[in-house]
Amino acid sequence: MEKRRTSTVVNVLALLGALLVCKVTLSIVLGYRDYLPPDFNADFLLGRESYFWGRYSCAFYAHLVSGPLSLLVGTVLISEQFRSRFPTWHRRLGRLQVACVLLFLAPSGLWMAFYAISGAIAAAGLGTLAIATAACVALGWRAAVIRRFGDHRRWMQRAYVLLCSAVVIRIIGGLATVAQWDALWIYSISTWGSWLVPLLVFESVRWLELSPAAVTSEQRVMSEN
Numbered sequence: 001m002e003k004r005r006t007s008t009v010v011n012v013l014a015l016l017g018a019l020l021v022c023k024v025t026l027s028i029v030l031g032y033r034d035y036l037p038p039d040f041n042a043d044f045l046l047g048r049e050s051y052f053w054g055r056y057s058c059a060f061y062a063h064l065v066s067g068p069l070s071l072l073v074g075t076v077l078i079s080e081q082f083r084s085r086f087p088t089w090h091r092r093l094g095r096l097q098v099a100c101v102l103l104f105l106a107p108s109g110l111w112m113a114f115y116a117i118s119g120a121i122a123a124a125g126l127g128t129l130a131i132a133t134a135a136c137v138a139l140g141w142r143a144a145v146i147r148r149f150g151d152h153r154r155w156m157q158r159a160y161v162l163l164c165s166a167v168v169i170r171i172i173g174g175l176a177t178v179a180q181w182d183a184l185w186i187y188s189i190s191t192w193g194s195w196l197v198p199l200l201v202f203e204s205v206r207w208l209e210l211s212p213a214a215v216t217s218e219q220r221v222m223s224e225n
C-alpha cells in the first residue's frame, strides 16, 4: 500500500517535471525569432557580431537544433513505461540521441563555451558540462552495446540530468530577473550550479536507495505485509 502510494507520487512528480521541460523548451524555441536571421541587438547576440560569422555561427545553429531535440528525445527515452511498451522505438530514438549529443550538442556547446560573455567561470562551467554530458552518453551507449542495462540506465539518467541544466539555468535566470539580482554574477554561478546541484541530488537519492538501511527497511515492510 505504502509502496503504491510512493510510486503514484513519483509518477505525478515525473509528469510535472516532463511538462516543465516541454514548457521551457517551447519558450526557448520561440526565442529563435531573434536568431533567424540573427538580431545583434537581442540579449544573447549583443556584442557577438565581430566573431559570429564563421565557425561560431555553425556551432550556434547546430546547437539550436540539437539542444531542444536532445532534451525532448531524452524526456521520452527516460520513461520506463515508454521503454517497456515500445522497445524498438526506444532503441531507434536512443541511437538518434547518442548521435545528436556526441556529434552536435556537446561539440557545439564546448565551442561556444570559449565565447561565454560573462567570463572564465562561465566558460569553465559550460565547457565542463559539455564534456561531462558527452562522457555520460558515451558510457551509457557502451553499456547498452555490451548489454549491461543497469549501468546503461544510470549513465543515461545522469546524461538527462545534465541536459536538464538548460531548463534549470533559465529558471534561475528568470528568478534573478524578477528579484533584480546582478544577472552576470548569477549567470556565472549558475553555469556550475545548474548541473552540479541536480547531479548531487540524483547521486544522493541513488545512494539512499542503495544504502543497507533503505534495503533493510524495505525488506522489513515486505515481510510485514
Ligand code: HEM
Pocket (backbone or CB within 6 Å): 025, 028, 031, 044, 063, 064, 066, 067, 068, 070, 071, 105, 106, 108, 109, 110, 112, 113, 114, 115, 116, 117, 118, 122, 126, 127, 129, 130, 131, 133, 162, 163, 164, 165, 166
Ligand atoms: C548539456 C549540454 C549543453 C551545453 C554544454 C550547452 C552549452 C551552451 C553554451 C556554451 C552556450 C552559450 C552560452 C554563452 O555564451 O553564455 C549555449 C547557448 C544556448 N543553448 Fe546550450 N548547452 C547545452 C544544452 C542545451 C540544451 C539541452 C538546449 C535546449 C533545450 C540548449 C539551448 C541553447 C540555446 C537556445 C542557446 C542560445 C542562447 C539562448 O537563446 O538562451 N542548450 N549553450
